[in-house]
Amino acid sequence: MMRRPISLSIAVTVALMGFAARAQSPALPTPKVEEVMVKVALLTLNDANLTGNYDVLYAKMARPFRERYSSGTLKQAFRTFAGHHIDAIAGMPIVATEDPAINDNGALLLRGYFDTTPSRLSYELDYAVSEGEWKLITIDVKVRSIQTEASATDLIARTAADVAGGSAKK
Numbered sequence: 632m633m634r635r636p637i638s639l640s641i642a643v644t645v646a647l648m649g650f651a652a653r654a655q656s657p658a659l660p661t662p663k664v665e666e667v668m669v670k671v672a673l674l675t676l677n678d679a680n681l682t683g684n685y686d687v688l689y690a691k692m693a694r695p696f697r698e699r700y701s702s703g704t705l706k707q708a709f710r711t712f713a714g715h716h717i718d719a720i721a722g723m724p725i726v727a728t729e730d731p732a733i734n735d736n737g738a739l740l741l742r743g744y745f746d747t748t749p750s751r752l753s754y755e756l757d758y759a760v761s762e763g764e765w766k767l768i769t770i771d772v773k774v775r776s777i778q779t780e781a782s783a784t785d786l787i788a789r790t791a792a793d794v795a796g797g798s799a800k801k
Contacts (some may be wrong), residue, residue, distance in 0.1 A: 657765060659731045659739070661698050669741055672756055674765055677717045680709055693761035693768045717752055717774065720745045728753075739765055750774050 660668060672691070679685040689702035727743040734740055739758040744751050757769035 657760065659733065662727075665727070665731055668758070668765065669725050669743070669754060669756060670720065670769065673717055673720060673752075673754060673772065676709070676770060676772065679705065680712050680715060680717075683713065685709075691767060693759045693766040695761070696768055699767065712772075715774070717772070720746055720752060723747070738768060760767075785789060 653705070675688045675691060679688045683706065685702040686703040689697065689705055690772065692700075692705075723745050725743045726746055727741075728742070729742040732740050737759065741756045741758070742754070744753040753773045753775070754769040756767060758765035759768045760766075
């Protein structure tokens with residue numbers, strides 16, 4: 632039986648958030664700091680998925696995200712991932728697929744995966760300077776069976792800033 636991959640993401644359009652703090656952006660993280668940032672984000676997501684309580688993950692999101700969305704938005708976006716464990720990554724090194732970069736909007740982009748078996752956990756995490764530090768604005772996590780990666784169709788839960796066409800909290 633071929634297993635379908637699980638792909639989840641929650642995104643906020645960076646350009647719409649008006650990150651004027653670009654000039655104040657901290658330096659790119661060192662490889663060790665990058666690993667810590669990735670693991671903290673994904674293990675916090677893991678805890679939220681296992682407990683159904685997204686308040687801690689929500690609190691770690693950038694202020695523009697929190698002003699636009701509620702913790703319920705996170706719960707809804709990751710509903711198909713509820714109950715799935717991704718905590719096996721805690722003791723594993725990250726495998727970066729791109730060097731950390733700061734895009735034109737001032738967002739820090741971290742891309743990579745964990746070489747888990749029999750599946751691969753890939754991530755795309757975007758951070759913005761919020762309250763004086765890098766905080767998440769986008770989480771995109773995919774868990775795929777390496778054997779079915781080429782032919783599988785992604786299951787995607789995605790929330791973008793323009794989905795509802797308004798700024799009311801959901």
